[in-house]
Amino acid sequence: MATNAYVPHAAGYVDNEGVKIVSSRFPYEDSYTLERSLATGGYEGMKKALRMAPADVAALVKDAVLLGRGGAGFPAGVKWGFMPPVWPRYLVVNGDESEPGTYKDRLLMERDPHQLIEGCIIACYALGLNTCFLYVRGEMPVAQERIAQALNDAYDAGLVGKNIDGTDVSIDIVLHWGAGAYIVGEETALIESLEGNRGMPRLKPPFFPAAKGLYLKPTIVNNVETLANLPWLMINGSEEYKKYGSERSPGTRMLAISGHVKRPGVYEVEQGKVSFRDLFYGENYCGGITDDNDLKMFIPGGGSAPWFFEEQLDVLLEASEVGPAGSMLGSGAIVVMDETTDAVRACLRVVRFFARESCGKCTPCREGTTWEEKVLQRILDGHGRPEDIDLLLEIGANISPGVYPVAAHPDSGLEAVPFPPKQTTICPLGPSSVAPITSAIRRFRSEFEAKIANGSASEETHELSGTSA
Amino acid sequence: MSRLNEENVALAHEIISRYPRKKSALIPLLHVAQEQEGHVTNEAMEHLAELVGVTPAEVLGTASFYEMFKFEPQGKYMVNICTNISCQLVGGEELLHHAEKTLGVRPGGTTEDGMFTLEDVECMAACTEAPCLQVNYRHEYRLDNSDFDKLIADLRAGNRPEIPDHGTLGAVRQHIPADRMAGIESPETAGTPAWFASRTAQSN
Ligand SMILES: Cc1cc2nc3c(=O)[nH]c(=O)nc-3n(C[C@H](O)[C@H](O)[C@H](O)COP(=O)(O)O)c2cc1C
Ligand code: SF4
Ligand code: FES
Numbered sequence: 001m002a003t004n005a006y007v008p009h010a011a012g013y014v015d016n017e018g019v020k021i022v023s024s025r026f027p028y029e030d031s032y033t034l035e036r037s038l039a040t041g042g043y044e045g046m047k048k049a050l051r052m053a054p055a056d057v058a059a060l061v062k063d064a065v066l067l068g069r070g071g072a073g074f075p076a077g078v079k080w081g082f083m084p085p086v087w088p089r090y091l092v093v094n095g096d097e098s099e100p101g102t103y104k105d106r107l108l109m110e111r112d113p114h115q116l117i118e119g120c121i122i123a124c125y126a127l128g129l130n131t132c133f134l135y136v137r138g139e140m141p142v143a144q145e146r147i148a149q150a151l152n153d154a155y156d157a158g159l160v161g162k163n164i165d166g167t168d169v170s171i172d173i174v175l176h177w178g179a180g181a182y183i184v185g186e187e188t189a190l191i192e193s194l195e196g197n198r199g200m201p202r203l204k205p206p207f208f209p210a211a212k213g214l215y216l217k218p219t220i221v222n223n224v225e226t227l228a229n230l231p232w233l234m235i236n237g238s239e240e241y242k243k244y245g246s247e248r249s250p251g252t253r254m255l256a257i258s259g260h261v262k263r264p265g266v267y268e269v270e271q272g273k274v275s276f277r278d279l280f281y282g283e284n285y286c287g288g289i290t291d292d293n294d295l296k297m298f299i300p301g302g303g304s305a306p307w308f309f310e311e312q313l314d315v316l317l318e319a320s321e322v323g324p325a326g327s328m329l330g331s332g333a334i335v336v337m338d339e340t341t342d343a344v345r346a347c348l349r350v351v352r353f354f355a356r357e358s359c360g361k362c363t364p365c366r367e368g369t370t371w372e373e374k375v376l377q378r379i380l381d382g383h384g385r386p387e388d389i390d391l392l393l394e395i396g397a398n399i400s401p402g403v404y405p406v407a408a409h410p411d412s413g414l415e416a417v418p419f420p421p422k423q424t425t426i427c428p429l430g431p432s433s434v435a436p437i438t439s440a441i442r443r444f445r446s447e448f449e450a451k452i453a454n455g456s457a458s459e460e461t462h463e464l465s466g467t468s469a
Numbered sequence: 470m471s472r473l474n475e476e477n478v479a480l481a482h483e484i485i486s487r488y489p490r491k492k493s494a495l496i497p498l499l500h501v502a503q504e505q506e507g508h509v510t511n512e513a514m515e516h517l518a519e520l521v522g523v524t525p526a527e528v529l530g531t532a533s534f535y536e537m538f539k540f541e542p543q544g545k546y547m548v549n550i551c552t553n554i555s556c557q558l559v560g561g562e563e564l565l566h567h568a569e570k571t572l573g574v575r576p577g578g579t580t581e582d583g584m585f586t587l588e589d590v591e592c593m594a595a596c597t598e599a600p601c602l603q604v605n606y607r608h609e610y611r612l613d614n615s616d617f618d619k620l621i622a623d624l625r626a627g628n629r630p631e632i633p634d635h636g637t638l639g640a641v642r643q644h645i646p647a648d649r650m651a652g653i654e655s656p657e658t659a660g661t662p663a664w665f666a667s668r669t670a671q672s673n
Contacts, residue, residue, distance in 0.1 A: 011610055012597040053672030054665060088489075088659035100553045100592040128665035130651050131489065138500075138537045139549075139593060139606045144639035151643050161649040168664045170651035174487045175643045179496050179535035182591065196495035196521070198534035215490060215656040258555035258596035265597050303554060303592075333596070335555050349557050353591055359534075 014265035037114035045234030057126035064238035070223030082210035089218040096185040100303030101333030104254035105224040109143035113150035119227035138178040182357040187221040201427040246272025249318035260338040261286035272318035293338035301330025304432035307439035326416040343444040348376040354433035365430030384452035396434035544586035555596035
């Protein structure tokens, strides 16, 4: 297959050169079938794992430094080690992908469900548990269908369920699906939802899922992409795995680059080897900014991440580089905005998302995000007040006290404040709403001021006709 | 008559059997109810309460948290347009405005002929394919206004038979044959899997 080719049946995926750990089957049109999976080494990693002792499988994953791909980037092997010796215990797979800008778990579920199922069995085996729930976002019926079919086929073929591959090992994987709520992606909310409740996060501590999760039993929640790495890792071993990526972040990431670039797409990229500049301008990747415009800003890791600018273009794509630079690689969601972008309008759109998706459990988040949205909307509409900029920062400080993470800006003597922010709330959703506000105001304060000064003189309003539910 | 029909009661029992606690089946069961009627009715919620052993208020409590559950009749096709950041940058809001004008409804509204309900929604994990929308949660990518008009015309003309009416999610369901199931136990009684105990002992 030629480099840099869009793969029509895997909308958005770009097949370029380089190692493919999780997307190797994407170029096949029938990549989601059991036949294709088995013809290309599917379930071999699982079979190898079943011949090893469970503890040795867990040790291999720990040695590989497999960082979680759901957002926080915590090493899977270390998290697995937090489980107390208590049974029953559960594995819950987080397929709720809904962070703005994120598009990779849906592809992994739709294009290679058997790889994910195989990864689940490997994890269940290492953790010594026999019940796994695969939670797929409600608005993804195609992923649900593909996984349902794959599970049915795998059960029939003896690859899941009772006596897997003729051994004594028996593990069930149950497909579960949600019904629309971003917050359910947060792991304790996911567990609440899986218990049949409103998807509101639990206060941690004491409810760290590894100790008290589903039904208050030890539970590991892992992201789809994290688990999709396991088959390759089992077959090739941790030494081979660590040959790719960087020392602190081995392996690859599935990165979605959207917005103002010439070739938006989902690329599997080695961690820590490529910079944002390579990604945006490289011929092998996005091929430049739309219409050769200037870059204004970019979001390096999903709507929750503080913004980066020109000065951060040479930061390498790995969590340990992006964090100290003032943001996060998060869910691998990179949104590029060129010089034509209205900073206030973009800021409002991201904030509005958090206002709509706040679960309402904590006051600073429930009230604060709504207030932030209203103030930003009136600035954009030409009804802003001079004190609104400080008001926005003050509301933000109620949700996230102290200095909010920010990227360096040498011209104004601003040093980077590393991620993560502090929080007065139960979960990080509230503080996430502060990221676009502090990012935009610190860098483009004059745009806010101009909108406020021009007041109702501004010729157009951008009010969205949508309901703010 | 909008309790679950006979076929769906059987399906409900099968779904419930896959969970260690019955209430865990609630969201999938609400989808079954919505699939049957196009929206979730009070009678269906009362029925689900009986099936999983909670009160109807608890069922409503759960259902009302989630955006996909609708408590009133909807259009045959739910047209959800993404206006979140990646889509906004390349025309998602303009597409929504075009849709409002074309369909003559605001977000949340249903056309008079009952064909379309319009919604403006959050990121649908297709950000590189922006601007995008979903029809009954099936994605359509990189649309301009004329693509939108064609889509609506096709739906009206019945040219998109692969898209089921609102309410139906996956057309394929998981089914575990009884003799293939490892066995789902209640969290109160389940213990360490025998294979784990023996394999761990062997390796020590
Ligand atoms: C508001 C919020 C939303 C989240 N959404 C997701 C999500 O959609 N998918 C996901 O895998 N993790 C999401 N996470 C992270 C999960 O809480 C959890 O850290 C992750 O699933 C763990 O998997 P990993 O260790 O394999 O990355 C979210 C976290 C927060 C605070
Ligand atoms: S921070 Fe917001 S979303 Fe998170 S628990 Fe509190 S109210 Fe809910
Ligand atoms: S922002 Fe529209 S699909 Fe993600």
